[in-house]
Amino acid sequence: MTTSSVADRLAELRGPVPSRHHDARTLAALTANPGCTRRAVLDAAGVDKRALAERIGFGPRFGQSPFAISRGNAFERLVKSDGGAALLALLRDELGLRPAQDDQGPDQPVDGAGPADPGLIDLSRGDREERYRRTRDLVVAAARDPQAAPLLADHPLLRLEVGGRAAYVEPDLVALRARGRDGSQRWRWYLAEIKSFAVIDGHADPMKVAEAATQAAVYVLAFQRLLAGLGLPDDLVATDVVLICPKDFGNAPCATLIDVRRQLAAVRRQLERLPRIGALLDGLEPDLSFDLSADAAGRPSRSAAQLGEAVAAVRARYAPECISRCDMAFYCRDEARVTGSTDLLGRAVRDALGGLGTMRDVLALSERAACASPGGYDSADSGCDGGDVGDVGDGDLAEAARLLNAARRARREALAQAGVSAAGNGGTGKHGASA
Incomplete structure (x- = not known):
């Protein structure tokens, strides 16, 4: 996209409302999570994220008094x-x-x-x-x-x-x-x-x-x-x-x-990693809009459902620390919960899971890893029939499987010391504490 076409597309996304400009606080938050396309697009378009979150029912519960x-x-x-x-x-x-x-x-x-x-x-x-x-x-x-x-x-x-x-x-x-x-x-x-x-x-x-x-x-x-x-x-x-x-x-x-040398290096590095906004806009639907304007009678130009669909169409990368940094955080957290995203676990745990995106994938790998390793399950809660449970893979997945096995053993030992059965704990069933 040319500079003028990018500006025109961002204006279309925002609608006929005043633009919200970047400040140091928003830039610091953006560079702390450079992989979030949703925030990058909303900030570039100057959309009022607080007003948008309130319209779709996930208004932020924090703010300066x-x-x-x-x-x-x-x-x-x-x-x-x-x-x-x-x-x-x-x-x-x-x-x-x-x-x-x-x-x-x-x-x-x-x-x-x-x-x-x-x-x-x-x-x-x-x-x-x-x-x-x-x-x-x-x-x-x-x-x-x-x-x-x-x-x-x-x-x-x-x-x-x-x-x-x-x-x-x-x-x-x-x-x-x-x-x-x-x-x-x-x-x-x-x-x-x-x-x-x-x-x-x-x-x-x-x-x-x-x-x-x-x-x-x-x-x-x-x-x-x-x-x-x-x-x-x-x-x-x-x-x-x-x-x-x-x-x-x-x-x-x-x-x-x-x-501030350490923070300066981090901000410089993250700004360099931010994708060009034109490339992000190319991946959006042409009719996408976050228009928060209303007519003379006060009727909004787009319903809450339409705005929610527009927000959902732009990929986010939620992290728990977003709660204190972004007005859209409560929507993104709810979205991550519904989809079972590993983003809910935080960056450190998510990265340690070898790129697995959902808890369903994590639990499946945990089961394969436990069945494939000696003593992975106790006989009472095994669930392993001795058949082929699949390869746990190599590289990042193998390391994730090792960590899941270690977490399972640590949990089983802790429950044993407390006199509680892992199978009857009422937690996550045979998968135990996944990570």
């Missing part, structure tokens, strides 16, 4: 107050970063910015192309003369190619031009991520920190791509990201540097 959103916005305003003076104090005092203007002395304002005005520039206004152009111009100016550029860029807009299409991402608060505390004389851009979860006695929720690090890695990669497009070294972007959170039980901000 209004209180948490208000608290986050209030904390961001606090950090940005007085032109970012509080943030600069944190960076100097707690992290040892040296902004460019520090080298000029306290009495030498830069481009109208003095000690009381550290040079916070607002990039949040305008359409996406205008904001991206202003961000790019700011980076070019800073590359030419770090001391003449504003210290802080408020809500810069960056761009990444995702599946062959441009996606825009917006760092939470700022991009900062400074020297690190490692003694290096080289200027770098430091990206700052503001989060409203608290750091108590120097510790924060590790899951929330990990999520913030992955989102920040998306921003770092987008900034690196921007620099590369300008002919600048991409290592001008620091891979240490400034994480700013409330300290203890108050609202006073604290800052720390987090190393």
Whole structure:
């Protein structure tokens, strides 16, 4: 497909409703599950996945509370107050970063910015192309003369190619031009991520920190791509990201540097693995549509049943962690349960099963493996008639059969110690605990 035909097809899939744009959160979730065609298509088309899930009866049961959103916005305003003076104090005092203007002395304002005005520039206004152009111009100016550029860029807009299409991402608060505390004389851009979860006695929720690090890695990669497009070294972007959170039980901000090199490598690798969206669209039915629009009387253009059929027509790859990452997760989980998919067991178990797609296949292999191995079944629950039960195969299937036999033996031994018969346990019958 050409670029224009891809855009037209995605618009047809979405229908006459506003497009939902990618952000760092959706990109982080997409790269965590690159094999899911359903999410890739819905995100590329800009479909409101939450609204779609609600229409087909599987609305997500999670979401950020209004209180948490208000608290986050209030904390961001606090950090940005007085032109970012509080943030600069944190960076100097707690992290040892040296902004460019520090080298000029306290009495030498830069481009109208003095000690009381550290040079916070607002990039949040305008359409996406205008904001991206202003961000790019700011980076070019800073590359030419770090001391003449504003210290802080408020809500810069960056761009990444995702599946062959441009996606825009917006760092939470700022991009900062400074020297690190490692003694290096080289200027770098430091990206700052503001989060409203608290750091108590120097510790924060590790899951929330990990999520913030992955989102920040998306921003770092987008900034690196921007620099590369300008002919600048991409290592001008620091891979240490400034994480700013409330300290203890108050609202006073604290800052720390987090190393996102591991997350950056993972995001880069997964984005490269994402299939081109044009190739995915070629495999869809021509009349497929996720149109959520309604007429003047409020009647939806497509019924819940029609939308459900459209969703089912696009292949998904469910994983238990999708529950916390994707609005479509409850639909996909129910679909996996109905079909008996091994996706329900998680990626690690699914991959260990040698590519078997359903629990029926797993149980069949388990039976063949047990009958083919000495002592596979107890005489009381054998089910083996001594005939040909089929070859368990070789390679991945042989390894899966070995693991299933080991799981069966472990279960039988545990039940024996508990004084419970494997045959009369009322679990999964003669197949026992399959894996």
